[in-house]
Amino acid sequence: MKKYCLVIGSIVLANTLLSGCSEKILNAKINPDQEVQTPPSEPSPVTPPKETTPEEPPAKGNNSDSIQVVSKPASIPVLVNKQNKLPDSYTPSDLVYTDIPFISSATKEKRKMRHVAAAAVNQLFADAKVQGISLLGVSGYRSHATQTSLFNSYVSRDGYEKAITYSALPGTSEHETGLAIDVTGGSGKCAAEDCFGGTPEALWLDEHAAEYGFIIRYPKGKESITGYQYEPWHLRYVGKEIALEIMNAGITLEEYFNEVPVNN
Numbered sequence: 453m454k455k456y457c458l459v460i461g462s463i464v465l466a467n468t469l470l471s472g473c474s475e476k477i478l479n480a481k482i483n484p485d486q487e488v489q490t491p492p493s494e495p496s497p498v499t500p501p502k503e504t505t506p507e508e509p510p511a512k513g514n515n516s517d518s519i520q521v522v523s524k525p526a527s528i529p530v531l532v533n534k535q536n537k538l539p540d541s542y543t544p545s546d547l548v549y550t551d552i553p554f555i556s557s558a559t560k561e562k563r564k565m566r567h568v569a570a571a572a573v574n575q576l577f578a579d580a581k582v583q584g585i586s587l588l589g590v591s592g593y594r595s596h597a598t599q600t601s602l603f604n605s606y607v608s609r610d611g612y613e614k615a616i617t618y619s620a621l622p623g624t625s626e627h628e629t630g631l632a633i634d635v636t637g638g639s640g641k642c643a644a645e646d647c648f649g650g651t652p653e654a655l656w657l658d659e660h661a662a663e664y665g666f667i668i669r670y671p672k673g674k675e676s677i678t679g680y681q682y683e684p685w686h687l688r689y690v691g692k693e694i695a696l697e698i699m700n701a702g703i704t705l706e707e708y709f710n711e712v713p714v715n716n
Contacts (some may be wrong), residue, residue: 544630586638
């Protein structure tokens with residue numbers, strides 16, 4: 453029987469390997485922002501995984517028992533997912549409030565993003581409005597504590613195996629980078645829900661988000677690579693050059709960095 457552990461304030465991962473895999477794309481980029489961290493065979497809440505030395509080569513998605521701690525969490529295209537986590541102490545130093553409308557339930561914290569991402573989303577919203585597309589922010593930055601509380605609430609409601617398909621363990625959420633934001637249409641309906649897909653707002657984002665440095669982080673048909681269901685509302689800022697390359701090629705951030713999970 454698989455065992456799953458959830459500890460508030462830290463992360464213990466066991467048997468959360470993604471199902472399936474995808475061929476690595478040709479000429480994939482090397483990700484300089486990761487360093488390997490291998491959990492002990494029997495994780496303990498009070499014993500963190502032991503880091504390897506910097507001289508050891510990083511595992512590139514081919515070890516089902518490995519989890520990497522990113523060495524450059526402030527890097528704009530940093531890869532954060534189920535195999536790559538932020539340092540426990542990381543908090544973005546340049547968080548600012550965005551200048552966009554949000555759904556009424558959004559907290560002050562969730563209205564923030566890192567400065568460069570906030571400027572980009574401000575322009576995206578403004579240009580979308582000129583083109584007749586009305587958008588609302590749902591959730592931008594989340595602290596480690598907020599992500600912990602959110603994930604635990606989903607586990608209580610749906611169970612661990614279901615929750616892990618649509619919510620990230622604390623430390624592995626892109627929202628903690630300050631570079632991701634969930635959005636919805638101007639009516640406020642379908643906020644972070646499947647019904648947002650196929651709407652004029654979702655279609656506009658799919659076509660234009662990369663022009664502002666954002667990608668649709670969890671695209672349809674890539675669930676075995678990203679580890680998450682299709683989320684047309686989840687935008688991730690990576691910068692214009694990388695965003696255009698990813699979106700034009702129809703790939704994911706994992707494929708861009710040649711870090712596609714492999715099921716051993």
